[in-house]
Amino acid sequence: MNKPFRPPRWPEKLLSRFCRHDIADEIIGDLHEAFIWRAETEGLSKARSKYFFESLRSLKPTNLKSFHHLSLNTMIFRNYLKIAFRNLLIRKSFSFINIFGLATGVGVFVLIALYAFQILTFDHFHENRDEIYLAYKERITPDGTQATYDTWVPMASRLKETYSEIEVAAGLYNTEARIVKNNQFLEEDIIYTDNSFFDIFSFELAHGNPGQPFQDKNSIIVSELMALKYFNKTNAVGQSLQLFLPEEDTTMRFIVSGVLKDYPINTSLQPQLMIQMTSLPVYPRFANNWSNSFMYTYVKTSASAEELEAQFPNLVEAIWGEEIRENTQFKLLPYEAYYDEFVGNKADARTLLFIGLGILLIAVINFMNLSTAQASQRSKEIGLRKVLGAYRGQLSTQFITEALVVSFLSTLLGLVIVLLSLPYFNEFFDLDISIHLWPWWTIVGGTLLLILILGLLSGSYPAFYLSSVRVLDVLRQKLSFGKSASLRNGLVIVQFVIAVFLISSTLLIRNQIEFMSRKNMGFDSEEIMTIYASSHDFTNQEEGIVRLNTFKNQLKQKSYIKDIALSRAVPTSWTRSFTFVRPDDWNGDPLRMRFTYVDANFFETYGISVKSGRGFMSDSEGDQRNSVMLNEAAMEAFEFKTADDNVIKIGENRINVVGVVEDFHFESLESKVEPTLIFHRTADHAVHQFITCKIEMSDLQPKMEEIEEMWNGLGSTNTFNYSFMDDRIKRMYESEERFLGLISMFSIISIIIACLGLYGLTLFIIQKRRKELSIRKVLGAEVTGLLRLIFKDFALWIGLAFIIGVPLVIYFINDWMQSFYYRTGVSWLSFGFTFLLMAVLISLTVGYQSVKAANVNPVKYLKDE
């Protein structure tokens, strides 16, 4: 009979596997027949879909085999498990290498994955994140655009009024407040914003009115943490809190109108205290102020950012006029890009994730190699199973089962390692990895998936390969492992490539970081201590200036203080203030340039060399009003040819350039030294924020205690806040140092795992070749000759690994170094060192076994034949 239509096969298989035998024929046959009938009457596709659904619907409990019948196979399955465990126990060293290596790999991978996903899902807490933008400004200058992210108080409302596409807009300002409690001032972060904040971001209230989080001018919203800290309970609504706001120079009383629900740690905004901008007494002064910018303006819009940006020039013109339109534009930064711009670097997380996968791959390769290597020892078992009637599929199942047992044990062990090491890991690298970010089912599901993937990945090749062994070959002892050996060698080379990559990258990254922290910054960083001292931190600013001046003079009296200076900013946390400036005789557009204030002693204290002209003269009224010092970069920007008699103009003010200082690195070496204007202000001005002391470093403890005591007598609302310059410099490279630390640790682990695998493999190779070696020895081969025989392969592998690995490293490192303006090149010495390190490690790993094998008495292995 001609049958044009065939139903799909798998539902039939499914049914015959799971349906009771006495009904299977009826159901399957009926379905089959109905399929043909329906295909003829109703069309193929309808027949097919009915066939599919009716097959599934036929799997009802009454039709199924009882569990007992189904588990006819558990006996053979139990046998697989038994054999798997026996095998693990018989070959203890192999098992240890497998399980321990895989567990370490899994542990490292999970640790990295937790960290990486925490970074990669940063700010994903905000449901509207695709529609949130940070509105900012860009100055168009002759050398390109300069972005600054602070905007003006009226910006948010103006954007919302002007563009109907913008659904919500909110201004936000981060600063510090002091909570006044029992005559003490406790420092806390605070955000000034308004109710729209809650329409943009996904923060919710645990207590309070979600429709109107801020009730009135006296409202304050606190985080759960703050509520617990100050009121010992989470529902703090209605409680009052007294705040001193240093920048506003006021003390105000607020009533808690809402408590924030707990939010995940991987969000950029971590609000602790929030009040409304409009609550501030100074608000009316800024409500329509388009000159002082300090707010961050967020908008939420489902419209396209480009289309909005294209309309912004008109708004700029409406606010400031036609001239400004030419040199200023508004832009929208997608919130997704916020992390990379302000917080950290998602690319590093991605790199680490790849490293984690690499380490896992090394461990998996170990397992694959060792399993196939065992093949020769187990070939008799396989042959016997085949003779007794095992199908190939059964043998594959057996090996996959064994692999799953190993991956199950290793994954669990790996997770235990993660749980145990996580606190130390967090502490050591100053991280905040938390498993509580993930719901339990993702962890359980992820674990099962990992077990399955690892088991299949590491078990599939051995299963496929070992089960295909031909019975006759086994029994005739004709088995050759040539094919598996070449694959094994390939896998070992992959391991070596990963090792080469990790070791040399680590060394090269180390080079760059060493270079940055060793490089002469252009100022003294030793014996320099900075104290954060701002007159704004005093409840009375005038009084503050006087007291700080007294403090400074007292310090100056101390024998251990060699020099002392005041300044607005210090290197490592340099000025972010800009002004427009042009050379006196220049008709072009003014340049936008940073400026800061120092006192007359600043350059001397920091050992910054004055290249030409003079430094500032203390107490010189003229210096304070119309003198400026430039750095070399500024000289260049102004295109001044000679050092003397230069004049610059800010607005209509003419200012004399009294001197030039050498460029010093006031910021991390990631960025180029930028042009800076340095003005002079004496201690009588409120602009200064730092006191810098050159201090005798010996026997520091009592000195610091003395200074702290002096500070505490001043009556500042700020605690004694000091740091040493070399620490500050180190802190600038904190994230790079951390990255280096992580990658160093991971490369060490990867080497250990790779060596472990290599050790196992050598063990196997030598076991297999010891008869050959013995015969060679009997025939007169030297020990060195035998060793050369063993080492030849490894030398070849290392060589190949370098040929493949080095270009990868160069590509990666060049990419990584892009983010640094001052960089070291790729040093070949690092590759040399990598080579040496690997050669030594591999020789040690392989060497012990080889030397033992080469020195053994040949009789030992020859006598039993």
Added chain:
Amino acid sequence: MNLQLGVLEEIILIILLIRDETYGVDIAKEYQDQLGQSISLPAIHVVLKRLEKKGLVTSQMGEPTAERGGRRKRIYTATNKGYEAARDLQQKRSEMWKLIPKLHFSI
């Protein structure tokens, strides 16, 4: 006799009585011919099992055929008990039907 029969059970039982010897797909075809509605095979199978449990039908295995993919069919036959059950139900229903005052629905 006191046997509860569902509507679908009754219809399939009647189909069995019509066809004398029949099986799943055949019932589906007949059902479709008589009632102009399609029915799914699992539904028929469930009903047949239920009828068999109640002793209204018996079954035995038939021969495998090519159009069934080499599977055998289970052939169902209604028992006497089945015939009686269907008949009783039918009679009771006709008696009840006579009680409906015709006028009410004459419009």
